Amino acid sequence: MKFYNREKEISLLREVAENATSSAQMTFMVGRRRIGKTSLMLEVFKAENYVYLFIARKNEAVLCNELISEIQLKLDLPIYGEIKSFKQVFQILMDYSRRHSFTLIIDEFQELQNINPSIYSDMQHIWDSTKEKSKINLLVCGSIYSMMTRIFENSKEPLFGRATQRIHLKPFNIHCLKQILGEQYPTYTAEDLLAFYLFTGGVAKYVELIIQAKAFTKEAIIDVVLAENSIFLDEGKNVLIEELGKEYGNYFSILSLIASGKTSRVEIESIMEMQTGGFLKRLESEYYLVKRIRPILAKPNTRKLKYAIEDNFLSFWFRFIFKNKSAVEMGNLSYIKEVLERDYKTYSGLILEKYFTEKLSQEKKYNQVGRYWEKANQNEIDIVAVNDIEKKVVFAEVKRQKGNISLSKLKTKSLKLQQQFNGYTFSFKALSLEDM
CATH class of the missing domain: 3.40.50.300 (P-loop containing nucleotide triphosphate hydrolases)
Known part of the structure; x- marks a missing residue:
C-alpha cells in the first residue's frame, strides 16, 4: 500500500x-x-x-x-x-x-x-x-x-x-479513508465506507490489512476481521494489556460496558458494584482511551456526563469480541457474526453519528461541535455545530436512512437550546448514509 x-x-x-x-x-x-x-x-x-x-x-x-x-x-x-x-x-x-x-x-x-x-x-x-x-x-x-x-x-x-x-500521530481522517477506498475500489457504497471507517478507525495497520486482503465491501471486511486466526481477534488485548498494567481486568470491564451503551458512571458502577471514578479518570487523562462528553454549552462541572471510547476499532472489539470472548475461545466465530449482524444497524448508526461529527469538525466552519441532551436523556440531539462569529447554529439528526428522520421533531427538541443562542440563525439537517 x-x-x-x-x-x-x-x-x-x-x-x-x-x-x-x-x-x-x-x-x-x-x-x-x-x-x-x-x-x-x-x-x-x-x-x-x-x-x-x-x-x-x-x-x-x-x-x-x-x-x-x-x-x-x-x-x-x-x-x-x-x-x-x-x-x-x-x-x-x-x-x-x-x-x-x-x-x-x-x-x-x-x-x-x-x-x-x-x-x-x-x-x-x-x-x-x-x-x-x-x-x-x-x-x-x-x-x-x-x-x-x-x-x-x-x-x-x-x-x-x-x-x-x-x-x-493520529489516525487517518475520513477524507483520507475515502481517498484510499476510492482508489482501491471506485464503486464502493456508503455502506462499504461506513464499515471501512467502523472497523479500521483510520489506524494505518488495519487499513493496510484490509486493503491487502482486497476486502472492500462491508461483507468482505467482516469476513476478514472475523476470520479464523485473524489478528483482529486478539488485537484489543495485544494493544492494551501492557498499557493498562495489572488492573487491566477492571479497565476492560469498563470499556466493554461503555462500548455496549452503558455510558454514564452511574450505569457502570451499578453493574460493576464498585467505584470507577479513578479508573475513568486514568482512561481519559493518562491512557487517552475514553473521552467525557457533556451536552454542548453545559458547564464544565456538570453531572450530565457520558463516556465514549475514542478508538473505533477498540469500540468494536470491546462491543463484539471481548463481550463474547467465550465464543471466540471456542472458535465459534459464526456466533460472533450472528451477533454482529443482529446489532449492526443499531451499532453502525452510532458510528455514523461519530463520522458526521468528525466531518463537520474537519470542515473548519465551526468553533463548537457536540451533542445535546437534557435531564434523563430527554430531547437528545445528535449533533449541534456552532459558529459564534457568524452567529449560526446547525442542528442535525443522524440515522442510517434519511426517511427515518423527522426535522419537525428535531426543531421541537431544540427549542430549549435555541434560547441560549439569542440573535443566532438556525438550520436543521437530516444526515444519513447517502450524505457520507
Whole structure:
C-alpha cells in the first residue's frame, strides 16, 4: 500500500532534520500501536543518513551488542572494546554527532525503562553535556502512550524539557479513508465506507490489512476481521494489556460496558458494584482511551456526563469480541457474526453519528461541535455545530436512512437550546448514509 496523508508530519520532520544540521534536535513521537509511527519515520529518512535502533526487552549487554552491530553497519564507525551498557552506546553516537550530522531513530523507547531504569538519567547527562556541539537529529517513539508522555512530560523525569519537538500521530481522517477506498475500489457504497471507517478507525495497520486482503465491501471486511486466526481477534488485548498494567481486568470491564451503551458512571458502577471514578479518570487523562462528553454549552462541572471510547476499532472489539470472548475461545466465530449482524444497524448508526461529527469538525466552519441532551436523556440531539462569529447554529439528526428522520421533531427538541443562542440563525439537517 502506498504512503498516505502524513504531509504535515513529513514536512515537520524534514524541517527538524534541517535544523539538526546546525544544532541538536530531540523529537518524541506518540500514538497508539499500529498507527504507523515507525513507517512514517523510515519513509521520511529512507534516503538519508540514519541509524534505526529497535529496543527489545532483553539483557542490556546482549541488546547493546546487537545495537553496536547495527551502528557499525550504518555509519561505518569503528568501535573498539566491549560495549555492555546503553549509556556507552549513546555516548558513542553523541560523540559521532559532533563531527557528522545524522538521524538516530530509537523505536520502542519506553522499553529502556524495563531494561535499566537509570538509562534515562544517563541520557540526560550525556545530552546536556554534548548537545551544544552536536548535530544529531534524535527521534524516539514508543507504543505505550502513557509511558512515553510520562518520560518527556512529567517534571519529575530526567528527560523532561529536553525534547525540542513533540508529534502526536493520529489516525487517518475520513477524507483520507475515502481517498484510499476510492482508489482501491471506485464503486464502493456508503455502506462499504461506513464499515471501512467502523472497523479500521483510520489506524494505518488495519487499513493496510484490509486493503491487502482486497476486502472492500462491508461483507468482505467482516469476513476478514472475523476470520479464523485473524489478528483482529486478539488485537484489543495485544494493544492494551501492557498499557493498562495489572488492573487491566477492571479497565476492560469498563470499556466493554461503555462500548455496549452503558455510558454514564452511574450505569457502570451499578453493574460493576464498585467505584470507577479513578479508573475513568486514568482512561481519559493518562491512557487517552475514553473521552467525557457533556451536552454542548453545559458547564464544565456538570453531572450530565457520558463516556465514549475514542478508538473505533477498540469500540468494536470491546462491543463484539471481548463481550463474547467465550465464543471466540471456542472458535465459534459464526456466533460472533450472528451477533454482529443482529446489532449492526443499531451499532453502525452510532458510528455514523461519530463520522458526521468528525466531518463537520474537519470542515473548519465551526468553533463548537457536540451533542445535546437534557435531564434523563430527554430531547437528545445528535449533533449541534456552532459558529459564534457568524452567529449560526446547525442542528442535525443522524440515522442510517434519511426517511427515518423527522426535522419537525428535531426543531421541537431544540427549542430549549435555541434560547441560549439569542440573535443566532438556525438550520436543521437530516444526515444519513447517502450524505457520507
